[in-house]
Amino acid sequence: MSFSLDRFDLDAFIHSTFAEDLGEGGDITSASVIPETARFSGVMDSRDAITVAGLSIAEAFFRALDPDVEIERLVADGDSVPAGTDLMKLTGLARAMLTAERSALNTVQHLSGIATMTRGYVDEIADTGVTLLDTRKTIPGLRALEKYATRMGGAQNHRMGLWDAAMIKDNHIAVAGSVGEAVRRAVDAGIDEIIVEVDRPDEIEPALEAGATRLLLDNMPPEMLRSSVEQIGDRVPTEASGGVTLGSINEIAKTGVDFISVGRLTQSAPAADIGLDFAEID
Template sequence: MAIDFPVLVEGFDTKAFIVATLAEDLGQGGDITSAATIPASATLTATMNSRDQIIVAGLPLAAAFFQALDPSAQIDVHVPEGAAAAPGTTLMTIHGNARAVLAAERSALNTVQHLSGIANETRKYVDAIAGTSTTLLDTRKTHPGLRLLEKYATKQGGATDHRLRLDDGVLIKDNHIAVAGSVHAAVAAAHAAGLQNIVVEVDTLDQIEQALAAGADRLLLDNMGPPMLREALAIIAGRVPAEASGGVTLQTIRAIAQTGVNFISVGRITQSAPSADIGLDFG
């Protein structure tokens, strides 16, 4: 029986991810422990349960792991993506071939724990700026090969995409400016190349007028604390949107948002999010 691999994110090859992840865990010989100790025809029922308060992400992938090894497995998902789950919540029930379920267990759990951990951490940051006019952005600080999945998880937590790839938006940073020779030269070159929606990174107040005069469409205010951000926003005076970035933590994000900045980008939600505590229970 063939299975339909879920289209979780546009452009992400779910089948290739499932196959490669299972191959990494099974190796050449498969689950030799289960093969030696469990009859080939044995079946079992397992439940995937949250141990802590979490935001759920990745359950369709977990189901695909189990069905990849047992296409006839019966999977019931009990919690929608992006929903909050209290400790002890049953997220999924799996009934299928015992060897297959046990062989897929670690790949399924690793994926859901990682993605739910990102979604959970993201929601904390979103909640921290609730009531302000600021939007939380994710970044390209993702684990190699997992960007689409990790950005999917930040969306479940309530964040908005920043740039997906280097071809997905123009961001002129200090290194571009250093090589180009000046802010004006870098922005002019971007315009000459036909690029639009140009974001320019500035880390000093005197760079703001330079960037605006050069034709920047948005400013990224890098590593500025709230007092300096307020000064920067006063200079910008609403002429372009402004984004704060650099060193943002749960302890500092609300004060940053209260300056009135339009966006805050946070690398920690993908780079440093702890995995969610989720387990598979049998019987």
């Protein structure tokens, strides 16, 4: 099954990952220990309850080294499964499977960890109508994959990069001289989507008057958030951000904001506990 994401080259990702892992000498352990024609059968399974992400990429790793490998995916990306769930069955050349194993597992563990944390946050605000967003706090080179994982967990993507929306923050405002002047410059540049970070209520009206299309209410306590949302009304969408935790997100959502962005989804998610056990085929 093919897998594609905007701004992500799967073949290049696999090639660079193997180049890093195999170096000049290749998998010297498998080459010396495993007969060339030996075949293995294996099962990838989750030891924890998780939301799955990355199985298509894992499959691509195995197929890159053994195009004839037999793979049966037992669940789909985005599925939430209990501990002990089998995710994928494989049968193929033992050397190829052992060589690809770590790269495949690392990817699925990392992406499923992100999807699992994201699902937890989404569940906490499920009854509020608020949309969870990720951020640009991603590992360089892995943004497309990590933001794919947050989507599998039920979030929506914020900006993919610096190119698809303006986000005016405190340092931009400091250089421009004021929030109003910073926004006016973005408007004059012809930018359609202008998100403005405000951390004080007195910045709201200047930002809106200058042409902001969304306000990011940064590190505001719940009561300030609520009053700011009331002040803004339905003029532009509102987003809460800064220090959001699993324990605080529901209270934040109930202030009336439209979006909540959480950097820790990609910045701090622990890897999911996923294993792959092989047995030789007689």
